[in-house]
Amino acid sequence: MERRYLLFTAGGEGFALGLGEVVEVRERADLFPLPRVPEAILGLMNYHGNLTAILDFAAFIGSLGRNDGKLLVLDPKLAALALWVDEVKAIVPEEAVEVVAEGERHWETATLNTDFGTMTLLRLEGLLEEVESQLAAEP
Amino acid sequence: MTMDMSQYRALFLAESREYLEEMGRCVVALDSGAGGKPEVDALFRAAHSLKGMALSMEFEPIVALAHSMEDLMVRVRDGALSFDRGIGDLLLEGADLLEGMMQDLEAERPLRGPEDLPLRLSSYSPGQATAPKAPEPAPEPEVGAPAEPAREALRETPAEAGFEPATVRVRTELLDHLANLTGELLTNKQRLLSLAREVSSSRLDEALTETNRLLRSLQDEVARVRLMPFDAICPRLERSVRDVSRKSGKQADFVIEGREIGLDRGVLEQLGEPLNHILKNAVDHGLEPAEERQSLGKPERGTVTLSVTRDRDQVVILVTDDGRGMDPAKMIASAVKKGLIDPDEGAMLSPRQALMLSVIPGFSTAGKVTEVSGRGVGMDAVNSTIRRLGGILAIDSQVGSGSRFTLRLPMTIATVHALLVRCGKFKGAVPVSAVQRSVELRREQIRSESGRQVFYLGDEPVPVLSLNRILGLPLGRFPRGFLPVFVTEVKGRQLGLVVDELLGQHELYIKPLGRPLGKVAGVAGGAILGDGEIVPVLDLATLM
The missing domain is CATH 3.30.565.10 (Histidine kinase-like ATPase, C-terminal domain)
Structure with a gap:
């Protein structure tokens, strides 16, 4: 089956995720705080009975996001995580993007050229590892 | 055309491991003198059944090794050999090697070989555990050749080894799923109870009481199935x-x-x-x-x-x-x-x-x-x-x-009783098993001794710490002049933890946090309260 990408923005930058990694795009949910986590982890939400962490993606990349954003809920089989992002731009097929460079950070797969501008394709496993290492570094 | 046997692999592994456990139990019993003929028979049956299952799956190295173990037990069962430590060692070595092969199967890599163990099993004689020797009664492979059991002789039915399935095997994931669903129902029951209080209807209350009774039965049954x-x-x-x-x-x-x-x-x-x-x-x-x-x-x-x-x-x-x-x-x-x-x-x-x-x-x-x-x-x-x-x-x-x-x-971990506490805007749950008691202290009951804040429980000084401070939250104010404290034990020592408010005991269904939050130190999971609120369950031992 053809691979598709979900394009979104956060903190003024463009990103992409494999569409199969996202199960739902939704409005902000009730969230409940957690102690001793990095600021980018906003808290927990109840996603169909699964306790799901919300990651403010703009804060994660060291930027400032919007308050009226969207939640990208990742496939619970892959992670108990939802990304708080500024805006979902589009869902595009693989042939509509052009890989122009490899990713720089270990949670980036590649830089893509799209009709919506340059987007960084995320590597989910790398992203989870990065968040986990930040959690481990919390005092 | 060959049949795809991969779907049966998990079942094979689960059943094989039961036989390996049985082998271990029997060897230890025989070794200690507590075992006798039933253990010898059980060892034979375990090796025999394992061999039969492996044969149907075409796992040749497992067949070869189990066959040699079975043969050794035939000699013991028929009186040609007396069970001794050497036999126990060889059988346990075989069980370990078989477990290694199971791991190979799980990892979908080529099975490790049995090397010379079949030979050592078949040639065992008392006092010469490793010296190859022609075996006595059972048909054996030629010395130096890999132990290759005769296929026709191996094709016995499980019934010949006394194997009679009497239960239905259920995947453990299904049991976990059942427990999870039951927990969800309990959470929703709490929500319904909260709503019913707002509506004030006796008929609704009756229906909820009945639902509560049925849910309790369901919870008990699911817990029992998992035992x-x-x-x-x-x-x-x-x-x-x-x-x-x-x-x-x-x-x-x-x-x-x-x-x-x-x-x-x-x-x-x-x-x-x-x-x-x-x-x-x-x-x-x-x-x-x-x-x-x-x-x-x-x-x-x-x-x-x-x-x-x-x-x-x-x-x-x-x-x-x-x-x-x-x-x-x-x-x-x-x-x-x-x-x-x-x-x-x-x-x-x-x-x-x-x-x-x-x-x-x-x-x-x-x-x-x-x-x-x-x-x-x-x-x-x-x-x-x-x-x-x-x-x-x-x-x-x-x-x-x-x-x-x-x-x-x-006895079960599906639900736990927990003390809910509030520290600033944060609510957390502490399993009551970790709470020795809760008290409200006046400020003057807390003294400074050897540079630490302590209060006395009987004659014992108990150090006091602020849970707010430990969690990195602003300290409480306590306008009533009383400090809510629960006493726990951390690393063998009693400790009083001051919180902003003790919110009472609740029965909670604990859920895992998954990735990436599973790595948060001091949080063992989370639970959803009746009003939909999520509370982290604190693990005090790792929080300190």
């Missing part, structure tokens, strides 16, 4: 005691009582390692060598007893040895020397608190690290696991008479 007898992990423990006894040269009798007591599958799975560690310590460090025991007027053989009993909805596991015991004064001295506590703290510890120093990371009173235990990291992990399961560990010891480790655990 497994403690016996499921006994072969592993017996094997471990046998191995450590041999390696350390200690003579130990190992007695297990209460094998039939049921525990939640999840609890049981996680109990193996901690119990293993406690038992290894009991033999390796607790029991004295035979000569020393004799000189002390003790029986030459030491005894380690593991007893399992039920106390309402808890299971109590006692591990007792009749060894040298632990000296609280030596433990305090050792902890001070290692810089784990200062001398003033040491002076304030009761004997029981001193014994619990052994669960502090890096603590070990062993004079030397041995091959089998005593690296000073184990008891900390043991305590953490027991805490995580919602249980508590206590240690008692009498110098010269022995030690007793008491593990008090919930």
Whole structure:
């Protein structure tokens, strides 16, 4: 089956995720705080009975996001995580993007050229590892 | 055309591992003199059934090895050989190798070969465990050739080995899913109860009372389905005691009582390692060598007893040895020397608190690290696991008479009773098993002693810390002048934790946090309250 990408923005930058990694795009949910986590982890939400962490993606990349954003809920089989992002731009097929460079950070797969501008394709496993290492570094 | 057997692989692995456990249990029983003909027959049946299953799956190396083990047991069963330690060693080596092959299967890599073990099994004679020798009664492969069982002879039905399936095998994931759904229903029941209070309808209340009763039954039944007898992990423990006894040269009798007591599958799975560690310590460090025991007027053989009993909805596991015991004064001295506590703290510890120093990371009173235990990291992990399961560990010891480790655990882990606390905007749950008591203190009850804030519970000074501070939250104000405190035990020492508010006890269904939050230190999971609010469940042992 053809691979598709979900394009979104956060903190003024463009990103992409494999569409199969996202199960739902939704409005902000009730969230409940957690102690001793990095600021980018906003808290927990109840996603169909699964306790799901919300990651403010703009804060994660060291930027400032919007308050009226969207939640990208990742496939619970892959992670108990939802990304708080500024805006979902589009869902595009693989042939509509052009890989122009490899990713720089270990949670980036590649830089893509799209009709919506340059987007960084995320590597989910790398992203989870990065968040986990930040959690481990919390005092 | 060949048939795709991959779908049967999980079933094969699960059943094979049961046979391997059975083998371990029988060898240990025969070794200790407690076993007899039933164990010999069971060993034969286990090897035979394993071989038959492996044959149908076309796992040749497993067939070859199981066949040789079966043949050896035929010789024992028919009286050509008497069961001895050499046979036990070979069978356990075979069981270990088979487990390795199971792991290869799981990892979908080529099966490791049985190497020369089939030959050693087939050529075994008493006193010559490794010397190849032509076998006596059973048909054997040629010396030097791989043990290749004759296929026709191997095609016996499981019934010939006395195997009669009497139960339905259910995937463990399905049981977990059932427990999860039941927990969801309980959470929703709480929501309905909250809404019913707003509506005030007697008919709705009646319906909810009935729903509540049915849900309670469902919860009990699901919990019961998940129960497994403690016996499921006994072969592993017996094997471990046998191995450590041999390696350390200690003579130990190992007695297990209460094998039939049921525990939640999840609890049981996680109990193996901690119990293993406690038992290894009991033999390796607790029991004295035979000569020393004799000189002390003790029986030459030491005894380690593991007893399992039920106390309402808890299971109590006692591990007792009749060894040298632990000296609280030596433990305090050792902890001070290692810089784990200062001398003033040491002076304030009761004997029981001193014994619990052994669960502090890096603590070990062993004079030397041995091959089998005593690296000073184990008891900390043991305590953490027991805490995580919602249980508590206590240690008692009498110098010269022995030690007793008491593990008090919930029978099921699907739901726990927890104390809800509030610290600023944050709400958290603490399993009641970790809460010794809750009190409200006036400010003047808290004194400064040796640079620490303490209050007195009877004659015992109990240090006080702010949970807000530990969680990195602003400190509370307490306008009423009372400080809500709950008393817990961390690393063997009592500790009072001040919170902004104690919100009472709740029955919670604990859910895992998954990735990436599973790595958050001090949080064991989360629970959804009746009003939909999520509260993290705090693991105080790792939070401090």
